[in-house]
Amino acid sequence: xxxxxxxxxxxxxxxxxxxxxxVEHLELFRGQCLGIxxxxxxxxxxxxRGITGLLSPMAGQVSHETVAxxxxxxxxxxxxxxxxxxxxxxxxxxxxSLAISARRIFGWIGSxxxxxLAMMDRLQIxxxxxRPFAALSGGQQQRVLLSGALAGDPTVLVLDEPTEGLDVRxxxxxxxxxxxxxxxxxxxxxxxxxxxxxxxxxxxxxxLHPASDVGHASRVEIVTPxxxxxxxxxxxxxxx
Amino acid sequence: xxxxxxxxxxxxxxxxxxxxxxxxxxxxxxQPADSVDQSTQEMLKELQAVPQTRSAxxxxxxSAPSAPDALSSQRPAIDWQHLIFxxxxxxLITGAAVGVAGALLGLFVxxxxxxxxxxxxxxxxxxxxxxxxxLGWENEVPPALGVALIALVYFALAKRSNTGNWIVPxxxxxxxxxxxxxxxxxxxxxxxxxxxxxxxxxxxxxxxTAAIAVPVLLVVGLICALLWRRWLLLAQAPAAAxxxxxxxxxxxxxxxxxxxxxILLGTNxxxxxxxxxxxxxxxxxxxxxxxxxxxxxxxxxILSLIFLAVGFYLSNTxxxxxxxxxxxxxxxxxxxxxxxAQFKGE
Numbered sequence: 001x002x003x004x005x006x007x008x009x010x011x012x013x014x015x016x017x018x019x020x021x022x023v024e025h026l027e028l029f030r031g032q033c034l035g036i037x038x039x040x041x042x043x044x045x046x047x048x049r050g051i052t053g054l055l056s057p058m059a060g061q062v063s064h065e066t067v068a069x070x071x072x073x074x075x076x077x078x079x080x081x082x083x084x085x086x087x088x089x090x091x092x093x094x095x096x097s098l099a100i101s102a103r104r105i106f107g108w109i110g111s112x113x114x115x116x117l118a119m120m121d122r123l124q125i126x127x128x129x130x131r132p133f134a135a136l137s138g139g140q141q142q143r144v145l146l147s148g149a150l151a152g153d154p155t156v157l158v159l160d161e162p163t164e165g166l167d168v169r170x171x172x173x174x175x176x177x178x179x180x181x182x183x184x185x186x187x188x189x190x191x192x193x194x195x196x197x198x199x200x201x202x203x204x205x206x207x208l209h210p211a212s213d214v215g216h217a218s219r220v221e222i223v224t225p226x227x228x229x230x231x232x233x234x235x236x237x238x239x240x
Numbered sequence: 241x242x243x244x245x246x247x248x249x250x251x252x253x254x255x256x257x258x259x260x261x262x263x264x265x266x267x268x269x270x271q272p273a274d275s276v277d278q279s280t281q282e283m284l285k286e287l288q289a290v291p292q293t294r295s296a297x298x299x300x301x302x303s304a305p306s307a308p309d310a311l312s313s314q315r316p317a318i319d320w321q322h323l324i325f326x327x328x329x330x331x332l333i334t335g336a337a338v339g340v341a342g343a344l345l346g347l348f349v350x351x352x353x354x355x356x357x358x359x360x361x362x363x364x365x366x367x368x369x370x371x372x373x374x375l376g377w378e379n380e381v382p383p384a385l386g387v388a389l390i391a392l393v394y395f396a397l398a399k400r401s402n403t404g405n406w407i408v409p410x411x412x413x414x415x416x417x418x419x420x421x422x423x424x425x426x427x428x429x430x431x432x433x434x435x436x437x438x439x440x441x442x443x444x445x446x447x448x449t450a451a452i453a454v455p456v457l458l459v460v461g462l463i464c465a466l467l468w469r470r471w472l473l474l475a476q477a478p479a480a481a482x483x484x485x486x487x488x489x490x491x492x493x494x495x496x497x498x499x500x501x502x503i504l505l506g507t508n509x510x511x512x513x514x515x516x517x518x519x520x521x522x523x524x525x526x527x528x529x530x531x532x533x534x535x536x537x538x539x540x541x542i543l544s545l546i547f548l549a550v551g552f553y554l555s556n557t558x559x560x561x562x563x564x565x566x567x568x569x570x571x572x573x574x575x576x577x578x579x580x581a582q583f584k585g586e
Contacts, residue, residue: 054482077480084476088351089530098473104482107469132531149480158483 002030004065005187006051011060012217013043013050019058019217020046026206026222028156028189033182035198036191037228038208043218044191047208050159074103076154082140082165086134093129095141096120096148101116103152112151119151120144121137123177139170141180146177156187163197175200195232197226207231293366299431305514312382316557326580330450331550332335334513335566337454338506339544341461342518345502347533347540348471348495350523356408358498358519361503362512363439365389367436371509374414383510388500427429438512439563445509454504467532471495518544521570528581541572 007029014020021043028034028051036044049055053064064073076099084095096116102109106230109116120126125143128136136144142162149157159178163171178201182188192198198205205228208218223231324332349358377383382492391411398404423430464471470491473481478488506515524540551566560568 024341047300050485077477078484079480085351088472089527089532089536090472091532094469094532095476096473097469098477099480099484100515101469101473102477102481106467107473108466109469160479218417 002032002185004029006065007055007063008051009061009063010056011050012044013055014217015055016045017058018215019222021050022207022217023047023050023060023206023220026051026062026220028187030155030187031182032204033178033188033190034200035200035205035225036189036208036216037193037198039193039210042208042210044193044208045160046221048160049189050187052156052158060107070216073077073155074152076149076152076157076161077159078149078162079137080141080161080164081145084133084141084145087191090135090212091130092125092133092144093117093120094139095131095133096129096144098145098149098152099148099152116148116151119147122149123150126192137170138165139167139173141220142166143169143177146174148183150186154202156184156189157181159188159190159212161192162190163192163194195228197205209235250420255384279583320556323432323556328457330445330447331510331562332455332548334445334450334537335455335552336510337457337461337549339509339522340443340501340541340550341464341502342506343540343544344461344464344537345499346519347523347527347536348468349499349519352471352475352495354496354499355520356412357404357581358499358503359516360395360408360412360415361391361500361529362507362515363412364388365415365504365507366419366434366437366512367415367422368417370430370434373423374426374434381459381504384508385504388504392493392496392500395496396489396512398494436511437507439561448457448469449509453509457502457505460501464495464498465537468537479504513567517547517563517570519569521547521567525570525574525577527575536565543570547573 004027006026008023008026010024012019012022026034034048036156038044046055048061050057053062077138089191093113093116097109097113100109100112100116104110106111117126117129120129123143123146125140125147128140128144133141133144145161162174162178164178166174175197177189178188182201186199190202205223205225207221207223207228210218221231276370329491346358349355365384365388368387371387372380372383375383386445393410395411398407422429425436474486474488474491481488481491501517502519506518522540523536523541525543526536530536532537547566547570550569551562554560554569555562556566558565
């Protein structure tokens with residue numbers, strides 16, 4: 001197991017004094033993939049915002065370890081390709097450069113476009129660089145965005161429903177790519193409601209159980225891919 | 241690539257045809273007006289007898305054609321050099337600055353789906369101007385700026401709470417009504433001044449107005465253009481921006497501030513119609529033909545300058561109001577662009 005990057009202890013996350021998610025204990029290590037699994041409205045996005053530091057905990061603590069190599073932790077984000085606004089005129093290279101531009105003054109990427117092109121080349125999509133992003137298929141769009149997120153050299157990569165809307169082949173190709181980068185030491189958090197996808201790449205899965213009463217927070221249970229299926233079945237039986 | 245060039249060529253031919261048609265119409269209007277019926281000619285003679293107060297108030301406009309002139313049978317040839325370099329240089333320079341800034345900001349206004357805000361801001365600015373008139377201030381810019389900034393803060397809060405969709409149109413209507421109500425009791429002069437602000441027919445620009453507006457507009461346009469990757473990021477992946485330490489709400493506020501500055505200065509100098517024409521028409525015309533934002537920005541700026549030139553030409557040859565001529569030229573080009581884009585495909 002690699003270096004510990006993030007640790008969450010007895011934390012509660014929410015908005016405006018209303019708790020949404022509570023976590024007893026959660027850790028993320030270098031080279032680990034943490035799946036975030038739960039039904040719609042269970043608080044997956046809130047949990048990720050809390051883990052990454054975008055949302056301060058209402059209680060408990062979240063600690064980000066200092067990264068030995070660079071000193072700061074870079075958190076990359078892979079948006080859902082279906083959420084992008086395709087009426088903006090942009091090429092695949094422009095879309096892939098989004099992540100790098102986020103960390104540059106005024107968004108100017110300058111010579112860093114070479115890094116983006118190199119990553120596109122590695123993901124075998126460099127031939128699309130100058131094509132309109134909107135003209136690409138869903139799978140190609142997701143690979144373009146992944147290449148951009150990876151070109152930013154993130155310490156932790158957050159993927160928001162990465163396989164949503166993709167066909168079986170594109171999904172498998174994307175998961176294969178992710179496995180490669182995780183094996184090279186990339187820490188990832190994948191938000192998904194597709195248990196099958198998470199089981200393929202995650203070592204641990206944070207399963208969000210929605211609260212039965214309004215006003216109470218969802219509870220996070222850490223399960224392994226091996227026990228997720230059994231846990232879902234037993235939860236379904238309890239519900240019936 | 242070949243296909244795209246073909247469609248760009250078709251679009252260019254279409255625009256040329258449109259402007260050519262305008263030019264032919266203009267040439268015909270300067271011919272002896274035999275076709276005008278007797279009653280119309282009598283009415284025009286009566287109009288001609290009315291003293292031309294406008295030229296007396298604005299010496300710089302003395303050579304601008306008046307309505308009866310257009311139909312007179314012996315119209316002198318237009319001295320373009322005189323018009324451009326002696327009569328209207330300030331208007332043209334300010335119009336070009338409004339065009340450049342408007343085309344750049346307008347591109348992002350359309351892409352960010354904030355056209356309603358852009359329509360509402362001039363009405364809000366008019367409320368501020370009306371307050372200034374009511375209080376008897378010579379310069380209406382400070383109250384207009386004050387009201388615009390208050391509205392800006394409210395727009396930002398409304399956007400944050402997702403209530404902008406029904407708040408912004410209300411501002412538009414409120415501006416239209418309140419601005420006139422505020423000056424209604426002061427008589428016709430202020431109402432006329434307010435109408436000119438909306439319609440933009442009066443294009444006489446004071447040197448001090450141009451001296452402030454032109455550099456500020458160009459700087460605002462430049463800032464907006466330089467930040468194109470930032471606007472793209474905030475539209476496509478606001479979460480990625482937040483994770484990188486950016487505050488999307490602050491950037492949104494900056495964009496609205498830039499937009500307000502362009503609308504405020506543009507409206508004060510040339511009227512609402514000109515500003516809105518430059519905000520929407522170049523961007524909407526060029527968008528179907530570009531793959532990247534830098535190309536769209538460049539194309540929009542070029543189109544805005546073409547619209548200004550064509551509008552100026554039409555205004556002087558056909559005796560049409562300038563802002564509306566620019567808007568008309570832009571609308572024609574937009575219509576051709578949209579029709580060609582329907583057949584373009586990929």
